[in-house]
Amino acid sequence: MALMRGVAVAWLLGSRGLPFAAATARASTAGAQYQHILVGKKGEKENVGFIQLNRTKALNALCDSLMKEVSQALDEFENDPAIGAIVITGSEKAFAAGADIKEMENKTFQECYGGNFLSQWNRVATTKKPVIAAVNGYALGGGCELAMMCDIIYAGDKAQFGQPEILLGTIPGAGGTQRLTKAVGKSLAMEMVLTGDRISAQEAKASGLVSKIYPAAQVVDEAIRCGEKIAFNSxxxxxxxxxxxxxxxxxxxxxxxxxxxxxxxxxxxxxxxxxxxxxxxxxxxxxxxxx
Incomplete structure (x- = not known):
């Protein structure tokens, strides 16, 4: 759900965004219709849908409009008979460093409960076609939850996962307490959620949160390759x-x-x-x- 104090993630991580890896940006073909994401088709037969979070200056903090765009892109890929799998990624610095704290800071209980705040985020988990997360850098709070909504997680060797909402006086609200516990077990989930501590890609793999680790420069290509294997099947x-x-x-x-x-x-x-x-x-x- 949340990352840390203020989306100005400068509190811990610094606010400079890094340019996208050239290989990822080049293949985005439909990005013009979106403000916060890049969308395209990947693979030799263009049968893998591709979504890249594109708020690099905010370390891909997940604002409501970004998640609505992700849902729209998923709907388009669901309805495209040529697409057999979908890859979601971020930048080399951050998959997504959390939810947009500025957007949430002044919300009231009545607004959250009455409007079922964050309910639309679950669209990633309800997609019928397999979704692969290619995670580089920070996957914290909502970013970790977004990765866990995907069916397969590939991690770059420098990736970090965490649920630091406790440090903001709240708890995960987009499945963090539920999916993390099912993935890594009660003890580690409790430790991560109650302390806000992060785990490395290597710890995430050992605990069952991710399936494979690759060098940062390769993880997106490997996720697309996995998507192509899946797309070959019925x-x-x-x-x-x-x-x-x-x-x-x-x-x-x-x-x-x-x-x-x-x-x-x-x-x-x-x-x-x-x-x-x-x-x-x-x-x-x-x-x-x-x-």
């Missing part, structure tokens, strides 16, 4: 697999197994299941049609 079956895995966090083991079995049986009504098994038997590459 988008229909991929969505079923994602639903089944997410069910493990919300259901009992018995209920989760029933959901899995139902979805598994459902694949036998698809053309892609038949094509995949036929291709295996015939020793050829499958040609999925998302049917």
């Amino acid at each position: 988008k229909l079956i991929t969505a079923m697999a994602k639903e089944a895995i997410n069910g493990a966090f919300e259901l009992t083991l018995a209920e989760g197994n029933r959901l899995e079995k139902h979805l598994f049986h459902s694949t036998f009504s698809t053309s892609d299941r038949k094509e995949g098994m036929s291709a295996f038997v015939e020793k050829r590459k499958a040609n999925f049609t998302d049917q």
Whole structure:
């Protein structure tokens, strides 16, 4: 949710933004329609949606309008049949250093509760297509929560993760206490949330928060490469697999197994299941049609 005292993240991190890595900025094709993000398609077949947070001077602090733009971009990629996966990244200095404190500073309980403040942020977690976070630099507060809403997290070797809201007299409000606990366990989640301390990319991987670590200059390309692998598969079956895995966090083991079995049986009504098994038997590459 929050980063630290004031979005002027100068309190600890300094307020200078770094220029985007040239490789990332070059491939953004639709950024003109957005103010706070760069949007484009990546991969050899342009089948990976790409969203880059673009508030570098504020270390990509997550204001409400930025998150609305992210939701809009996700909607566009969801409705694009060519897109099989989506990558979200920030700059080399910061994935996102927190929520915009200036935007929240004067809000009242009535405004937050009545308006269900931050509820729209969950759009990242409800996207049917797989979302990969490519995290460099700071992923703190809302930035850590945004990364955890994604399905896969790749981290640069200098990345840092944290939930420092306690230092601002509040608590995480966009899933931080829930997703972090499920990812790293009660003890480490308690320590991070109650102290505001950060963990390194290496600690994040050891605790299960991220799946892979790469040098900072490679992490975005590796996330796109992962997206391309996912996009090769049937988008229909991929969505079923994602639903089944997410069910493990919300259901009992018995209920989760029933959901899995139902979805598994459902694949036998698809053309892609038949094509995949036929291709295996015939020793050829499958040609999925998302049917």
